Amino acid sequence: MTNLYGNAVVGQSGGPTAAINATLAGVIRGVLEINKNGGAIGKLYGMCNGIEGLMQERLIDLCEFSKDADKLDALELTPAAALGSCRKKLPKHADDPEFYEKLLAIFKKYDIRYFFYIGGNDSMDTVSKLSAYVAECGYEMRVMGVPKTIDNDLEGTDHTPGFGSAAKYVATTVSEIIRDAAVYTTKAVTIVEIMGRDAGWLTTSAALGRLANGQEPDLVYLPEKPFCMDEFIESTKKALEKHPNVVVAVSEGIRFSDGTYVGAGAQSGVKDVFGHQYLAGTGKALEYAVRDRIGCKVRSVELNVCQRCAGHLVSATDIAESVAIGRAAALAAEQGESGKMMLYKRISNQPYAYEIGCADVHEIANKIKRVPDAYINAQHNGITDECLAYLLPLIEGERYPKYVGGLPEQIIL
Amino acid sequence: MTNLYGNAVVGQSGGPTAAINATLAGVIRGVLEINKNGGAIGKLYGMCNGIEGLMQERLIDLCEFSKDADKLDALELTPAAALGSCRKKLPKHADDPEFYEKLLAIFKKYDIRYFFYIGGNDSMDTVSKLSAYVAECGYEMRVMGVPKTIDNDLEGTDHTPGFGSAAKYVATTVSEIIRDAAVYTTKAVTIVEIMGRDAGWLTTSAALGRLANGQEPDLVYLPEKPFCMDEFIESTKKALEKHPNVVVAVSEGIRFSDGTYVGAGAQSGVKDVFGHQYLAGTGKALEYAVRDRIGCKVRSVELNVCQRCAGHLVSATDIAESVAIGRAAALAAEQGESGKMMLYKRISNQPYAYEIGCADVHEIANKIKRVPDAYINAQHNGITDECLAYLLPLIEGERYPKYVGGLPEQIIL
Numbered sequence: 001m002t003n004l005y006g007n008a009v010v011g012q013s014g015g016p017t018a019a020i021n022a023t024l025a026g027v028i029r030g031v032l033e034i035n036k037n038g039g040a041i042g043k044l045y046g047m048c049n050g051i052e053g054l055m056q057e058r059l060i061d062l063c064e065f066s067k068d069a070d071k072l073d074a075l076e077l078t079p080a081a082a083l084g085s086c087r088k089k090l091p092k093h094a095d096d097p098e099f100y101e102k103l104l105a106i107f108k109k110y111d112i113r114y115f116f117y118i119g120g121n122d123s124m125d126t127v128s129k130l131s132a133y134v135a136e137c138g139y140e141m142r143v144m145g146v147p148k149t150i151d152n153d154l155e156g157t158d159h160t161p162g163f164g165s166a167a168k169y170v171a172t173t174v175s176e177i178i179r180d181a182a183v184y185t186t187k188a189v190t191i192v193e194i195m196g197r198d199a200g201w202l203t204t205s206a207a208l209g210r211l212a213n214g215q216e217p218d219l220v221y222l223p224e225k226p227f228c229m230d231e232f233i234e235s236t237k238k239a240l241e242k243h244p245n246v247v248v249a250v251s252e253g254i255r256f257s258d259g260t261y262v263g264a265g266a267q268s269g270v271k272d273v274f275g276h277q278y279l280a281g282t283g284k285a286l287e288y289a290v291r292d293r294i295g296c297k298v299r300s301v302e303l304n305v306c307q308r309c310a311g312h313l314v315s316a317t318d319i320a321e322s323v324a325i326g327r328a329a330a331l332a333a334e335q336g337e338s339g340k341m342m343l344y345k346r347i348s349n350q351p352y353a354y355e356i357g358c359a360d361v362h363e364i365a366n367k368i369k370r371v372p373d374a375y376i377n378a379q380h381n382g383i384t385d386e387c388l389a390y391l392l393p394l395i396e397g398e399r400y401p402k403y404v405g406g407l408p409e410q411i412i413l
Numbered sequence: 414m415t416n417l418y419g420n421a422v423v424g425q426s427g428g429p430t431a432a433i434n435a436t437l438a439g440v441i442r443g444v445l446e447i448n449k450n451g452g453a454i455g456k457l458y459g460m461c462n463g464i465e466g467l468m469q470e471r472l473i474d475l476c477e478f479s480k481d482a483d484k485l486d487a488l489e490l491t492p493a494a495a496l497g498s499c500r501k502k503l504p505k506h507a508d509d510p511e512f513y514e515k516l517l518a519i520f521k522k523y524d525i526r527y528f529f530y531i532g533g534n535d536s537m538d539t540v541s542k543l544s545a546y547v548a549e550c551g552y553e554m555r556v557m558g559v560p561k562t563i564d565n566d567l568e569g570t571d572h573t574p575g576f577g578s579a580a581k582y583v584a585t586t587v588s589e590i591i592r593d594a595a596v597y598t599t600k601a602v603t604i605v606e607i608m609g610r611d612a613g614w615l616t617t618s619a620a621l622g623r624l625a626n627g628q629e630p631d632l633v634y635l636p637e638k639p640f641c642m643d644e645f646i647e648s649t650k651k652a653l654e655k656h657p658n659v660v661v662a663v664s665e666g667i668r669f670s671d672g673t674y675v676g677a678g679a680q681s682g683v684k685d686v687f688g689h690q691y692l693a694g695t696g697k698a699l700e701y702a703v704r705d706r707i708g709c710k711v712r713s714v715e716l717n718v719c720q721r722c723a724g725h726l727v728s729a730t731d732i733a734e735s736v737a738i739g740r741a742a743a744l745a746a747e748q749g750e751s752g753k754m755m756l757y758k759r760i761s762n763q764p765y766a767y768e769i770g771c772a773d774v775h776e777i778a779n780k781i782k783r784v785p786d787a788y789i790n791a792q793h794n795g796i797t798d799e800c801l802a803y804l805l806p807l808i809e810g811e812r813y814p815k816y817v818g819g820l821p822e823q824i825i826l
Contacts, residue, residue: 016593049598080592087597172725172820176492179823180429180722183498185462190718212818213825304714305603309593312585313725315819395819405625406728406808407585410592412626 005040006113011047013119016080017162019322020148025076026326028066050086077401078411079311090129120149124365131339142333145341150308152201155367157343164318164394167205169310174206178215181245188297190247193283197253206249207383217249225380226257252282316397328356352393418453419526424460426532429493430575432735433561438489439739441479463499490814491824492724503542533562537778544752555746558754563721565614568780570756577731577807580618582723587619591628594658601710602659606696610666619662620796630662638793639670729810741769765806
């Protein structure tokens with residue numbers, strides 16, 4: 001494969017995570033490394049607010065920033081997308097050829113030959129469409145997707161960058177909530193609502209205390225299995241007989257067997273541009289059910305955006321891997337790869353070992369990887385040891401941001 | 414004052430904090446120190462679930478535990494009350510003399526001569542009643558209150574143990590939420606609801622980013638000032654003109670000028686044993702108001718119990734002070750003090766210096782220290798620099814728990 005060179009652009013898309021800037025730092029590090037080893041990538045641009053900002057030519061030059069090693073280190077531990085994000089769904093080429101022509105003109109104007117897009121499932125759809133388009137019209141540009149999602153629901157990769165940190169946050173916070181709930185002798189139920197619309201990966205991590213301090217929720221419900229209110233109430237009653245403080249972890253996206261969301265009552269009715277319904281109130285719905293049908297003290301806690309932006313509590317494994325996969329994307333692009341999504345392959349659990357590869361993004365985009373049956377107990381209200389063995393390596397290791405004035409340092413690009 | 418000796422008992426009461434076990438560790442360390450220096454306190458009992466457990470003689474012997482230095486260190490960073498807690502309001506002596514007679518019998522049975530109670534405002538009421546009772550009936554027992562509350566609303570002390578850690582958690586989390594909210598270009602409002610029924614101290618800490626990374630909420634509302642929905646909507650609109658992502662920090666206990674709670678619509682109607690109304694939904698009430706009257710994207714985030722039990726993110730200053738005040742309580746009791754609440758006096762801000770003292774608990778109990786006018790801006794929707802200067806030393810310094818299996822170690826007594 002020829003060495004192409006010209007300029008590069010990197011963007012971030014979709015919901016923030018605590019590790020998406022680690023991957024951005026990884027792409028920057030990869031480009032620096034390529035040039036150090038004789039490559040000649042010219043400028044590295046950052047697109048502000050993803051493809052949306054690129055269309056408006058809102059580009060920042062990352063070359064100057066990348067010279068400051070301390071800032072690059074701090075970027076790795078800065079949560080949320082430092083370049084800004086967007087939720088722009090690319091039209092089909094046939095539906096809006098002008099959109100693509102305008103994009104192509106921008107690529108040509110800035111001589112962009114490397115395109116890195118860090119995002120989740122919807123962002124991989126962008127990578128898929130864009131790489132197909134530039135190939136079709138003969139513009140040589142290497143288009144690479146780098147995964148990012150706290151949801152861990154991308155096909156083709158053992159896990160996703162950002163998931164390990166969110167899982168560590170969820171597991172830690174749930175274990176703290178369990179301790180908090182345990183202080184009183186009055187019978188009480190605490191419902192913890194965790195992000196996850198279609199896949200319950202993040203909710204499974206709530207059970208990780210089993211391997212650490214023995215503190216885990218009594219019940220765990222995932223969107224992978226139909227939710228039955230009667231079973232939930234009966235299982236909660238049984239748990240209350242064993243000890244007074246029952247904690248339940250639940251994915252926001254759990255549904256009844258007829259497909260309606262449990263939180264539908266408190267739903268906003270708004271859909272986002274990808275057609276996803278905006279959910280709220282799953283925890284509240286269960287709280288009201290417990291109040292009505294059991295009558296004991298009950299509280300619901302929604303971990304909300306905190307679980308995806310807690311830069312102060314990250315998995316060192318996740319951050320290191322997120323940097324490595326960004327770097328690998330740059331190197332793979334230089335080697336001629338395009339239309340690919342970077343991925344992790346797990347080699348072993350004990351000791352944990354993985355390698356980075358890539359796969360055709362067209363085969364990955366728009367698919368959802370769900371929690372497999374082997375990870376869910378027979379009653380559909382708990383997590384198996386096999387699942388915890390999969391999860392554990394991803395949350396291990398601590399890395400702390402630098403604190404200035406009592407608060408974590410944050411890099412603003 | 415004679416050296417009394419006999420046995421000691423320590424209990425925890427009220428809502429959990431991330432530092433209440435640091436104070437428990439401090440009391441244990443104080444008793445060990447007294448005996449090392451020639452004192453003769455016999456057993457140190459822990460009462461399970463505060464005065465409620467004491468009445469049922471649910472006592473655990475802390476002497477064995479206290480021999481393990483590693484465990485004592487880990488206890489300092491374990492969140493929530495390790496001995497369990499209660500919300501028992503002591504009756505007036507005249508109303509229920511039997512209750513007091515039963516208590517006295519238990520004190521005599523276990524030869525308890527030192528009574529340490531770690532708690533908030535309501536717990537100081539217990540200390541006040543109990544010390545008056547034993548003095549009256551001539552049973553020599555030294556009764557000491559050690560403050561604890563994330564609310565920082567106790568009279569007589571510069572600040573309260575547990576507040577600094579909760580404030581650090583709130584300030585950090587709000588700064589992360591601000592970064593998270595900043596990634597999109599769409600106009601959006603994020604409401605962060607923070608604990609605080611009558612005093613807004615914890616909510617003031619949301620503004621601490623001003624001194625660190627410049628990230629602070631656009632608007633801050635405290636229960637100290639009447640809340641005006643029109644002003645809130647107008648100020649939010651103005652903020653949206655300046656930048657697309659507006660963040661508002663609000664105390665759960667804000668009230669309209671007629672005294673009704675803003676969150677009253679979503680209120681459970683339940684009162685706790687102290688007559689406090691159980692609040693929920695202040696953030697939701699503001700979310701709905703923004704949706705109706707501004708019409709932009711809006712989200713509310715309730716920090717909920719996480720802000721009081723986040724042992725993974727504590728202020729090193731708060732933990733060190735919380736240990737010190739527990740130790741000082743033991744030493745003061747040995748010196749003959751009784752019926753006192755331990756307290757902090759601030760000597761200077763820069764460099765931060767404080768000393769520990771004590772004051773008559775009868776003069777402190779059942780009073781609420783509110784955020785003074787000088788700490789609130791003229792528009793009643795923001796925090797002054799003077800307030801931040803008061804807050805900053807309390808959140809400074811980091812101390813991390815030991816992680817085992819990816820999660821913070823927790824001591825269970």
